[in-house]
Amino acid sequence: MTKHILETPVEYLKGIGPVRAEMLRKETEVSTFGELLHYYPFRYVDRSKFYTVSDIDSESAWLQLKGKITAMQTIGAGRTSRLVMTFRDKTGETELVWFQGAKWIREKVTVGKEYVIFGKPNLFNGRYNFTHPDIEPAGDEMQVPNEPLQPYYSTSEKLKSRGFTPANFVRIMRTLIAQVQYSIPETLSQTLILAIKLMPRSEALVNIHFPRDPYALAKAQERLKFDELFFIQLQLLRLKYVRMEKVKGRVFGLIGNHFNDFYHQNLPFELTGAQKKVVKEIRADLGSGKQMNRLLQGDVGSGKTLVALMAMLIALDNGCQACLMAPTEILANQHFKTITKMLDGLPVEVALLTGSTKKAARKGLHENLQKGSLHILIGTHALIEDAVQFGNLGLVVIDEQHRFGVAQRARLWEKSEIPPHILVMTATPIPRTLAMTLYGDLDVSVIDELPPGRKPVKTYHFYEKDRLKVFRFMKEQIALGRQIYVVYPIINESDKLELQDLMDGLDTVSRYFPLPEYHISIVHGQLKAGEKESEMKRFLEKLTQIMVATTVIEVGVDVPNASVMVIENAERFGLSQLHQLRGRVGRGADQSHCILMSSYKLTSDGRKRLDTMVRTTDGFEIAEVDLHLRGPGDLQGTQQSGLVGLKLASLVKDEKLLKIAREFAHRTLTDDPRLEKPENQPMVIHLQRSEFDWGKIS
Ligand code: ADP
């Protein structure tokens, strides 16, 4: 590809040069004209208006003031020192404070002269001051009257000291735009632009920096957000279509004895409507001749395991093997037991393979797998090791997807010549916008109904002062024959200090629940797999009444008799984790309870999380709140997904636009699956130019 003007290094832009270019690259990762063009203002301000010191009455607004610097001093020494100036206009005085970059600001400012300052007031010790305001000699200020929306670029003291003051940034951007505005390529087809009434891309990029008016700014933002969302969707859907076209799937057209015998003889209960619907969707996929890539979303306890088992039995009916991969050994063990029990009396060979499977056992297992006499293999990551070779693998089920990376997902279906069908199950409900983006290449099924007879878990929020009340309640529940989890927030399982918290907790609990009347299990990440296993087992067999644990029990563990979940320092957990933990109870017929213990000091986010837990048990609602509180950047899986590349669009605020983008990406590909039509070439070129970013998603 020939070099485009937008690929020119920024050092060649008038007013930058090599030294500043290097500084800019280090501080902002901007190194070409194109990247600079996408360095958008973070706000727009009316710099034609001046305020006075007496106008300052809140912390919220950005203000521009004109006045004299009447004093300047450095307070403190070394790293904690700060530069303080007194600023005065005809209405009063305020202080300006710098913690960084003091040296160059001191050199730049002369006491007694007049300056224009711009910044956001802070309330400090009952008085307003400005920290790190912009400061320019009066007369030098941006002289652009009648332009109420002036761009304001984020910068740092370091950059400012090299000439990238906000005012200079504006000048640099003007130079850039003048030079490139007629060379900005369109990225969408005219059909799309007309259908969605979008602003042309070059106009949008000019207006995002220098808006003609508020309406033009809104249209520019809409256009650029659309591009961000549209190209993610186009790429995801293209992956999906290419796969559907190229990758043949085994046709599982037969429903035979395995499935039917299980369904008629072994199924201990009626399937819920939602389970039936999902089994139907899966059956349709498996019979279609295309490889299935389906995400199964269902809240904790909604009965996903059963659905997975029925899908596996269809594979068996068609002469294939199936495997189920879980994120932890405990969970793999549990699946193995549940499934073996459910298949009781049926001619199906099931085996377990985890990190702790002995060498000797492995050997026989590998052989039977290759021969095909082993039908269902359940395990952990050990399943994707190269030594594990199936005779005829037809279906892979992955439980609790969020712990498996996107890359691992791909690795699985490269394992055999005809790739197996893939069913990914997740118990972390994901807001629709995020699912569309993270799993945009998968088909999605949702189990949106719990098995009948479940009582929603009652949730309470308590403080330390309520501790005795909580212990008394636990005793009552144990007297009724129930079991209890007490969970501690351990972020790093190998951190000794954190483990100490857990041990102290165990001490307290043991004192109140002493032997021989009470027995306690303990599970944490430092235990050997065998020890963990035997502690879990004691709890499962009701030999212990209380399980003190870290979040290693978070995922999938099923003990129907456990009806109380006590979460210590609950404010330190994220919402989805709290929801997962709460899902460990409420699995039997008894009324279950979740007790959130927290310290008195709560951040507003912490309080919101706990309040949300008390208010609702709906996993999707909780996921939405979580997304709003944290933003998508922190949610699981987004790091490698390239979502960080969203500059303007927000998965929280732009749901409508995202839907439009997906819809039109879909239409575009339906109309022109290989993007061969001339009018779609701008899109193809854009995808090629941004190839590097897309690598992160696929
Ligand atoms: P999850 O979706 O969290 O993996 P599980 O598959 O572990 O849920 O199911 C939770 C519990 O509900 C299990 O004990 C399971 O046997 C039970 N269960 C599943 N489906 C039904 C149903 N249709 N009716 C009654 N109980 C069910």
Ligand code: MG
């Ligand atoms: Mg499960």
